[in-house]
Amino acid sequence: MNLRTSFAILMCKWCRALLRKLGRGGTDFPGKVALKICPDILGRVAKNVKVVIVTGTNGKTTTSRMVEQAMRDNGLSFFCNKSGANLLSGVTAEFAVNSSTWSGTCKYPYALIESDEAAFKAISKYVDAKVVVVTNLFRDQLDRYGEVSHTLENIKIGISHLPQATLCLNADDSLVASIAQDAPNQVLYFGVNTPIYKERVKEVSDAPYCVRCKHRYVYDYVTYGHLGGYRCPNCGYHRPTPQVAVTEVISSDAEQSVVNIAVDGKEYRAVINLPGGYNIYNACSCAAAGKAMGLDMPTVIESLSTFECGFGRMEKFPIGKTSVRMILVKNPAGCNQVLNFLSNASGPVLFTVCLNDRDADGTDVSWIWDVDFEKLCDMGDLLTAIYVSGVRADDMALRFKYAGIPLEKIHVEKDYGKLMDEVTDQEAPVYIMPTYTAMLDLRDKISKKYGFEEFWEK
Amino acid sequence: MEIRICHLYPDILNLYGDRGNVTCLKKRLEWRGISCSVDEVSVGDSLQASKYDLFFIGGGQDFEQGVLLDDLKGQKTAEIKAAIEDGAPFLAICGGYQILGNYYRTWDGQQCDFIGAIDVDTIGQKERMIGNYMFTCDDLGGEAVVGFENHSGRTYLGSGVKPIGKVLSGHGNNGEDGFEGARYKNVFATYSHGCLLPKNPKVADLLLTWAIRRKNPSFELPPLDDALENNAHEYMQKRLSKVES
Numbered sequence: 001m002n003l004r005t006s007f008a009i010l011m012c013k014w015c016r017a018l019l020r021k022l023g024r025g026g027t028d029f030p031g032k033v034a035l036k037i038c039p040d041i042l043g044r045v046a047k048n049v050k051v052v053i054v055t056g057t058n059g060k061t062t063t064s065r066m067v068e069q070a071m072r073d074n075g076l077s078f079f080c081n082k083s084g085a086n087l088l089s090g091v092t093a094e095f096a097v098n099s100s101t102w103s104g105t106c107k108y109p110y111a112l113i114e115s116d117e118a119a120f121k122a123i124s125k126y127v128d129a130k131v132v133v134v135t136n137l138f139r140d141q142l143d144r145y146g147e148v149s150h151t152l153e154n155i156k157i158g159i160s161h162l163p164q165a166t167l168c169l170n171a172d173d174s175l176v177a178s179i180a181q182d183a184p185n186q187v188l189y190f191g192v193n194t195p196i197y198k199e200r201v202k203e204v205s206d207a208p209y210c211v212r213c214k215h216r217y218v219y220d221y222v223t224y225g226h227l228g229g230y231r232c233p234n235c236g237y238h239r240p241t242p243q244v245a246v247t248e249v250i251s252s253d254a255e256q257s258v259v260n261i262a263v264d265g266k267e268y269r270a271v272i273n274l275p276g277g278y279n280i281y282n283a284c285s286c287a288a289a290g291k292a293m294g295l296d297m298p299t300v301i302e303s304l305s306t307f308e309c310g311f312g313r314m315e316k317f318p319i320g321k322t323s324v325r326m327i328l329v330k331n332p333a334g335c336n337q338v339l340n341f342l343s344n345a346s347g348p349v350l351f352t353v354c355l356n357d358r359d360a361d362g363t364d365v366s367w368i369w370d371v372d373f374e375k376l377c378d379m380g381d382l383l384t385a386i387y388v389s390g391v392r393a394d395d396m397a398l399r400f401k402y403a404g405i406p407l408e409k410i411h412v413e414k415d416y417g418k419l420m421d422e423v424t425d426q427e428a429p430v431y432i433m434p435t436y437t438a439m440l441d442l443r444d445k446i447s448k449k450y451g452f453e454e455f456w457e458k
Numbered sequence: 459m460e461i462r463i464c465h466l467y468p469d470i471l472n473l474y475g476d477r478g479n480v481t482c483l484k485k486r487l488e489w490r491g492i493s494c495s496v497d498e499v500s501v502g503d504s505l506q507a508s509k510y511d512l513f514f515i516g517g518g519q520d521f522e523q524g525v526l527l528d529d530l531k532g533q534k535t536a537e538i539k540a541a542i543e544d545g546a547p548f549l550a551i552c553g554g555y556q557i558l559g560n561y562y563r564t565w566d567g568q569q570c571d572f573i574g575a576i577d578v579d580t581i582g583q584k585e586r587m588i589g590n591y592m593f594t595c596d597d598l599g600g601e602a603v604v605g606f607e608n609h610s611g612r613t614y615l616g617s618g619v620k621p622i623g624k625v626l627s628g629h630g631n632n633g634e635d636g637f638e639g640a641r642y643k644n645v646f647a648t649y650s651h652g653c654l655l656p657k658n659p660k661v662a663d664l665l666l667t668w669a670i671r672r673k674n675p676s677f678e679l680p681p682l683d684d685a686l687e688n689n690a691h692e693y694m695q696k697r698l699s700k701v702e703s
Contacts, residue, residue, distance in 0.1 A: 142474065142608065147519040204472045214525050216501075332475075363589065364606045369475025369653040394690035398656050401686050402481050412689075 005104040008038035009045065012096040027085035031093030042088070043126035045095040049106045051127045052289060053165075055115045055155065056135030056176070057148075058334045059282045060086070062274065062313050063135055064114040066286035069307035070300040071112060071293075078110035082311075086116040091123050117151050118144070121158035131292040132159060133168040133285050137175040138225060138333035139206050141362030148175065148206050159183055168288040170281070171242040172227040178211045180240070190288035191242035195221045195228075196249055196277035201336045201343070201372035212237045224277055224340060225333045244288040246280055254345065254429075256305075261287050263297055271305040274314050276341040278334070312439040319450055320424040322350075326442070329353075329433045330362065332370040338433060343375045348382050348428040352419070354390040354438035361435040365392050373403040384428045387411045389419050390438045416445040460493045461669055464510040466534075466554070467518070468498045470526050474608065476516030476551050478653035482662050483512065490680050492670075501529040507541035512669040517552030517651070527570070530557065535573045542575050547644040547668040551654065555640065555647035556580045556611055576642045577616030586610045591628020591650070592698045593638035595661065602626060603658045604694040605650025613649075615640055622648055627698040644668045657690040 015030035034041050052071075054064045068080050081094040091113055099106045115123050117137075124132075134155060139148050152175050159167065163184050170176040171191035180187045205226040209216055215234035222228035231238035247267065248260040257272045257280050272283045283304045290300035309315070312328035329335040342349060357363050376383055386409055388396040393412050400410050413419040423430045434442050446452055465480050480496055487494040499505050507513075518526070538558075542548055550558050559578035562570045588608045594600045600623065612632035615621060621631065622639030630638035630649070639648040646665060648654065655662040663679050670677045 139473070147473075147521065149519065149521040204477075205469070208469055209522050209525055214522070364474065364608060364651065366475035366478075366606055366651040366653055369478030369481070369656075370472070392693075394686070394693045395657065398686050398690045399478075402478065402485050402656055404485075407686075410686075 002044070002104055004038045005041060005044050006101050008034040008041045009096045009099055009101045009104060011037060012093055013101065016093065016097055027093065028087060028089040031085075031089030031091070031096070034092055034096050035089060040126070042092045042095060042123070044104055045099040045106055046111070046127040047105070049095075049111050049128065050109060051111045051113055051129045052131045052133070052293065053113050053115050053120070053124070053127070053129045054133045054135065054289075055117050055120045055158070056133070056170075057117060057138040057140045057151070057331065059135040059278060059285070060114045061311065062279060062309050063133060063282045063285050063289075064112060065309045065313075066282060066304060066307050067133075067289050068112055069303040070286060070290050070295060071110065073299050073303045073306075074295045076110050077108050078112055079108050080112035081114055086114045087119045088122045091115065091119075118154055121154050121161070124158040124161040129162050129165045131168060131289055132162060132165045133289050134170060134176045134179065135282070135285055136170050136173045136227065137206070138331055140331040142364065144359075144362060152178070152211075155179065156182065159185065166292040168285060168292055170227070170285065171240050172223060172229070174211055174217065174226065174230050174237075174239070175207050177240055178237070188244065188288050188292050189240050189242040190244040190284045191239070192223050192227075192246040192280060192284060193242075194247070194249060196223045196252070196280060197340050197344070199344070200224060201339050201375045203336050203372060204332065204370055206333065210235060210237055223281075224337055227281075244284060244291060246284050249280065252277070252280075259283070261301065263287060263291055266297075268297065268301045270301045273305050273307055274309060276314070276337060278337040312434065312443070317446055317450065317452060319420070319446075321427045322424055322430055324424065324430040324432060324446075326432050326434065326439060328436065328439050330435060332367050335371045335433065338431075339372060339375050342431060343379055345379065345382060348384050349379070350384050350387070350423055350426065350428045350430045351376070352387040352389065352423055352430060352432040353396050354432065354434035354442060355388070355392040355396045356390045356435045356438040357392050358437045360437050365395050368396060368399045373399060373405075377404045383409065384426070385409050385411060387413055387419060387423055389413055389416065390435065416442055417449065420445060420449060459670070459673065460495060461487055461512060461666070462510045463494065463496045464505070464507070464513045465496055465498050466505075466513060466515040467500050467526055468516075469500050470522045471516040471518035471554055473517050473519060474552070474606075474651040475653045476651060479516070479549060479551070479655045480514050482653070482655040483514075483666060486659070486662055486666060486682065489682055501525060505534045505537045507537035507546070510541070510546065511672065512665060513538075513541065513546060513548045515548070515550045515554030515557065517554055523553070527572075530573060535575075538573065539575045542643055542645055545644050545672060547665050548646065549665055550645065550647040552609055552649050552651065555649065556613065558645065558647060559613065560616075562611060576640055576645055576647065577619050578613050578640050578647075579616070580611040580613045583610050583612055587629035587633055589628055590694060590698060591630065591638075592626040592695060593628075593630055594623030594626060596620070596623050597641070597664055598660050601660060602695050603650065603654075603661060604691055604698065605648070605652040605654050605658070607649045608651065609649050613640070618642065622646065657687060657694070659684045659687040659691075
């Protein structure tokens with residue numbers, strides 16, 4: 001027993017309980033308090049816990065929810081961080097509240113931690129990760145993370161703290177796959193062996209030039225963004241063969257995807273409980289994490305059809321005559337993937353974007369001009385209307401105007417209450433793409449107005 | 459009449475949505491019934507600058523800059539300089555702005571030479587200047603321009619180069635002298651992302667007017683309905699005015 005550790009844990013628990021009593025979902029503040037009292041608290045409470053870390057730019061939360069289901073179905077005793085508490089303070093708080101106040105030790109043998117890619121190098125100093133999943137690297141909130149090569153360096157530093165961990169790396173991402181080169185770790189690659197979409201949005205590649213020698217890559221195929229079968233004609237760097245691979249996309253609709261996943265040459269049919277090509281990658285990375293943990297593979301594959309994500313990841317709210325789906329967006333790559341999925345819709349769709357520019361959203365909204373919203377024009381009459389909201393609704397309206405969307409289809413409604421009234425007063429399914437803080441505000445509005453539960457109750 | 463736009467290094471200098479400027483120029487010509495073509499000229503392509511009426515160059519990631527500089531310093535430098543001296547309108551943003559200048563010197567003294575098409579120098583600093591900002595535009599009678607800056611380089615203007623205007627909110631060229639951007643002949647160089655032109659339609663039309671008047675000196679651009687453009691502009695102008703007052 002260590003008094004300082006105990007005091008830090010106690011205060012962390014108190015702060016969290018108090019915040020929840022006040023009806024706030026505060027996830028970072030209790031951790032900050034604990035860190036103030038005992039700066040190395042995370043190292044103390046995470047001692048002897050076997051940790052799985054999921055990091056990367058996009059798909060962290062969804063992948064974590066998939067892995068969570070797989071761990072649960074495999075009967076592991078663990079806890080995980082939720083609700084975007086993925087910075088050092090949030091992760092610290094999760095460990096602290098799941099630890100015994102008096103002994104200072106964690107109550108669970110395992111933990112599943114989603115880590116912000118910039119915070120990873122700090123978190124990895126203190127936790128003993130057995131498995132690290134790196135989903136992908138895209139440009140994201142340049143005002144906060146800087147350019148993508150900078151994020152790659154940060155992840156490499158984080159991994160250098162964890163030489164014993166098995167790395168699950170995205171083979172199709174030339175940046176992520178390059179991590180293996182200098183790392184002594186055991187590596188497990190995952191990837192998609194085939195193109196996913198018949199037609200894709202026009203995208204800027206975030207990594208057109210070889211990460212090793214700066215020559216332009218040649219691609220055998222592209223799944224989306226800079227992901228796919230790349231090779232460098234100059235130095236020979238190329239996509240490694242993944243041990244966990246999606247070999248065939250059998251079907252993909254508005255509710256789910258059905259794919260074949262090969263693990264060590266053995267094929268499994270997987271039903272993925274979320275639509276969109278990016279979720280095929282998330283499922284594949286979950287299978288890789290399952291293999292790295294030595295879980296029963298048929299059980300892991302089964303989990304992909306039963307897991308629930310929520311919290312703005314294709315989260316569904318039946319409201320009035322329609323259903324509202326919320327899809328968090330934060331960068332061009334993620335947003336383009338949603339458009340890839342949406343623009344292939346077979347029935348009418350009402351589309352909404354809520355753009356905020358607070359710190360957690362990224363203060364620079366320039367990125368909306370890197371998204372191929374022009375693709376929505378191909379939908380013709382299937383796109384019934386576009387609503388824009390959020391702090392920067394005017395910028396978003398302008399983006400749609402220049403994308404060539406007819407002006408009579410573009411509606412600006414900055415009041416979330418009125419917005420919800422209008423979009424649910426018709427029958428076409430509603431897809432809302434909010435940025436992070438817009439999602440929090442909107443969920444709050446929806447839960448109060450229509451009686452859905454608050455996220456921290458889950 | 460057709461306006462031919464040259465988009466330089468679109469696949470490398472492609473950060474922060476700057477390509478929206480090209481979309482904006484193109485649309486604002488099309489809406490007025492003026493045809494427009496955009497050629498993308500990148501590494502390995504030969505540049506015939508006399509073919510074009512307007513040039514655009516944006517900002518990019520440091521990682522790819524090496525690839526680009528070798529290419530730029532070949533045949534393209536002379537073509538770009540000749541086009542600028544000839545009065546071709548040139549919109550350059552952030553990294554593109556710096557590249558047109560003489561050099562970039564890092565804070566620890568390493569110097570990277572650029573093409574010297576306009577007499578400006580850039581010195582790198584450890585701290586980045588990031589945020590929404592606003593400045594006046596002398597070519598528009600002092601009207602406000604809004605945008606987003608994100609740069610660690612501090613740019614200083616040489617003789618013969620004027621600023622675009624004064625900083626009203628934010629940092630501008632170097633955070634010291636209170637000026638933003640560089641004007642030389644018909645070069646309009648700025649740190650402003652945002653994306654710049656869609657929410658500053660008067661700047662877009664200024665560049666288009668310069669481009670068209672090289673062919674037809676008395677041409678007046680017909681007005682457009684800029685209600686959405688002005689909403690976005692006014693929102694940010696108000697927000698930044700509040701911060702300053």
